[in-house]
Amino acid sequence: MSEPAPDHETEPAPARPVIRAATAPDPNEEQSLVRRSQQGDLAAYDELVRRYQERVYATIYHMTSNHEDANDLAQETFIKAFQAIKTFKGGSSFFTWVYRIAVNKTINFLKQRKNRTHMSLNDLDFNAEHDPDLVALVSDKTPRREVSLAELQEKLNAAMQKLSESHRLVVTLHDVQGLPHDEIAEIMGCNIGTVRSRLFYARQQLQAHLSDYLK
Amino acid sequence: MHREDPNFDQLRRLLKLKRHEQPPPRYFNDFSTQVVARLQAAQAASAYQSWWQRLWAGLELRPVVPVALGTALCGLLVVGAVYTDKATVPQELLQLSSEDSSKLAGNDANPLLPAVAQADFGFASAATSTNPVPASGSLFDLIQPGGNVPPVRAAHPLFR
Numbered sequence: 001m002s003e004p005a006p007d008h009e010t011e012p013a014p015a016r017p018v019i020r021a022a023t024a025p026d027p028n029e030e031q032s033l034v035r036r037s038q039q040g041d042l043a044a045y046d047e048l049v050r051r052y053q054e055r056v057y058a059t060i061y062h063m064t065s066n067h068e069d070a071n072d073l074a075q076e077t078f079i080k081a082f083q084a085i086k087t088f089k090g091g092s093s094f095f096t097w098v099y100r101i102a103v104n105k106t107i108n109f110l111k112q113r114k115n116r117t118h119m120s121l122n123d124l125d126f127n128a129e130h131d132p133d134l135v136a137l138v139s140d141k142t143p144r145r146e147v148s149l150a151e152l153q154e155k156l157n158a159a160m161q162k163l164s165e166s167h168r169l170v171v172t173l174h175d176v177q178g179l180p181h182d183e184i185a186e187i188m189g190c191n192i193g194t195v196r197s198r199l200f201y202a203r204q205q206l207q208a209h210l211s212d213y214l215k
Numbered sequence: 216m217h218r219e220d221p222n223f224d225q226l227r228r229l230l231k232l233k234r235h236e237q238p239p240p241r242y243f244n245d246f247s248t249q250v251v252a253r254l255q256a257a258q259a260a261s262a263y264q265s266w267w268q269r270l271w272a273g274l275e276l277r278p279v280v281p282v283a284l285g286t287a288l289c290g291l292l293v294v295g296a297v298y299t300d301k302a303t304v305p306q307e308l309l310q311l312s313s314e315d316s317s318k319l320a321g322n323d324a325n326p327l328l329p330a331v332a333q334a335d336f337g338f339a340s341a342a343t344s345t346n347p348v349p350a351s352g353s354l355f356d357l358i359q360p361g362g363n364v365p366p367v368r369a370a371h372p373l374f375r
Binding site: 042045046049050053054057061062067070071074075078079082087121122123124125127128131133134136137149152153156157171172175176203206207210213214 | 223225226227228229230231232233234235236237238239243246247248249250251253254255257277
């Protein structure tokens with residue numbers, strides 16, 4: 001998963017430079033792909049899917065903590081996006097528009113599922129145990145750090161599932177995926193003040209649930 | 216404006232763990248291909264859909280249309296119900312029909328009709344009027360004191 005863009009509004013300057021995406025999407029090229037997709041060109045739409053599949057999948061996965069559900073919902077998101085692509089007028093970026101579809105689909109799914117949470121967590125990549133921020137959180141007395149990281153992962157996901165959908169979403173979009181407040185507000189259909197309030201409350205809740213793991 | 220609590224720094228570091236969660240290897244290699252395959256299958260299936268199935272699919276994409284239609288239909292029903300309730304027959308027509316019925320009952324009695332029906336209880340106006348209540352008031356006002364009911368005229372030839 002690529003490193004998300006830093007949030008310059010609230011976070012201090014990062015200790016190491018953030019690696020941005022090697023190829024930033026060209027707006028003109030994207031408009032051309034959208035136009036062709038609106039005319040039914042599936043090859044053009046395939047390219048659009050490839051551009052955003054990881055981020056859309058990641059958002060849904062962090063909301064559901066279930067790989068299988070995330071897979072189904074991500075596919076359904078892109079299918080619905082294609083079926084409704086003729087209604088896309090370009091008022092927002094295509095990325096924001098698809099994100100909104102993904103978010104609405106996921107929240108509807110979670111509300112139908114109610115409290116029947118079943119986690120199916122993805123594995124941590126190799127870089128996790130070498131991430132200095134994560135290493136600092138793991139006890140030095142633990143002989144195998146990867147075991148502790150797995151436990152942290154499970155506790156973190158369980159705590160995320162205790163949040164309401166809207167609070168979980170704002171933490172996912174900001175603290176996990178690094179989206180700025182204004183973009184989150186556009187995706188969620190609320191104002192920036194609401195985003196900040198929900199973020200603060202969600203962090204308070206998570207901190208309470210994870211107090212044993214935060215030194 | 217909420218101040219950044221320094222304790223949130225540790226929480227944010229912990230949340231970075233979620234960035235390291237990855238789907239199975241090569242998961243995204245086939246993802247877009249599967250999406251396109253499903254779209255192609257849906258397009259092929261829609262070619263065999265009936266017109267109402269295509270209409271329903273279109274309405275599902277634009278829910279505002281059926282909502283607007285339903286609202287308009289409900290509005291028409293309400294307007295129709297209100298208009299029907301306020302509709303009344305003019306009083307002149309009621310009186311005219313009452314007079315005609317009285318003439319029929321008093322002079323040219325229909326031998327086949329029971330005499331009670333032909334008696335002038337004011338029912339004629341009730342029978343011809345759209346208003347179920349006689350113009351003269353209660354039906355019981357027309358009954359003579361003592362409960363006497365005018366005798367039945369055996370006008371039919373069979374009863375002579």
